Amino acid sequence: MTIHFVIQMQAALEAGELSRGERRVVQFVLAAPDEAMRLPLAKLADAVGVSEPTVLRCCRKLGCSSLQEFRIKMAGAEAIGLPATHAAIPVGSSVSEIAARVLDFSVSNLDNLRRQIDGAALQRVVDIVAGARSLHFWGNGASGIVARDAQQKFPLFGIPCVAETDSHQILINAASLSAGDVVVVFSNTGRNSSMRPSVAAARANGAPVILITSSVDTPLAREASEVLSIPTLDNTDIYTPTISRIAALCIVDILSICVAQTRGNTGALKMKKMKEAIVKVFRDDAPAKMPGKCSEKT
The missing domain is CATH 1.10.10.10 (Winged helix-like DNA-binding domain superfamily/Winged helix DNA-binding domain)
Structure with a gap:
């Protein structure tokens, strides 16, 4: 109130x-x-x-x-x-x-x-994401920034994932999904009308859709399989505050840590290999070349 x-x-x-x-x-x-x-x-x-x-x-x-x-x-x-x-x-x-x-x-x-986050809803989302065959992060505008950040984190835990921020590409992505795939939609307002056909298509193909939003009483929330509410104190009808993205990014961090722990050693081992590969190529004293680049020698 x-x-x-x-x-x-x-x-x-x-x-x-x-x-x-x-x-x-x-x-x-x-x-x-x-x-x-x-x-x-x-x-x-x-x-x-x-x-x-x-x-x-x-x-x-x-x-x-x-x-x-x-x-x-x-x-x-x-x-x-x-x-x-x-x-x-x-x-x-x-x-x-x-x-x-x-x-x-x-x-x-x-x-x-x-203080307001719903722990039970968070646990349900973690369970769905941890069991995913592949993850598909969707978001338009400012929410697309969060989708890209999620894509950057979740491959570290052994789950193939993509992020789509264009409405047409999102709809194409939705049409190709099936059971085992999981969609995570970021929409602070929950009133993104262009996202609704894609949500419906994904669910019709058997893919659960998780909505991360500021309110559970919105059109998108009513169509999603699971809703995780992240209430913020600003009025995004007037402003586009950074805080809504900060809150969503924190939720992504929470989910990535929880999913990593749920998946156990398999995810940890894959993450270790990825980190070792990155350090080997990009560390300060490594040769100045990119992976896959052809040698200058003839």
Whole structure:
């Protein structure tokens, strides 16, 4: 509830739902939450530079019957950290202040994820992935970055995998799948309409589809075989925050470690051989040549 309340304030700022005075109230609260929480109504109005009725009207527009209810919701949001989006960073902030807010926000998001992650759902996903014959990571846009990162990690554990980020290639990939193949879809919003035909095709061919997303109540979530929710505190309808990708990348790390442990020594031995091959070719004192390159000798 508190997470959505902060997002609601940010969305109200962007949508132009507030008067000039009400906007100043919300901007002040987001920029200085500690001060806004402790000031009585009269002093809060003075600090913002508006009238007391303006503060109360702002509270009502945000769904609060009183300033006290507004503060209760804000107190819950403060416990996990306020989103440090553009709306919450005052114009004129120093580089150090901006850096601190962005980093604090990232830490708050990851702590929120740690406390909210569904352990049972995570275990089900690990079991499905560990038993896969091949893995297929799908993602469009920013989610494609996460899919590529997953592709880079999972071959180390002995599971052949590919990553597709183009909608047409994803659909072609889906049409070629069969039982034993596993699809992992990354979609922060869960509302990627171009992904839905591919999800349906993969499932029709017998391949389970795992969705990693911010919400379990979305069109893609309803069509997936298994859903792992990674809630974040920002509003991605307005922004494209890095934190949604950071959270997803952490989930990829968690899955790769869990799958490696589940698969046992087989995965560890393959990873050891791969690492030895990489070191042999790319170490600093190795000959300056790439594998497979023809010799200059005749």
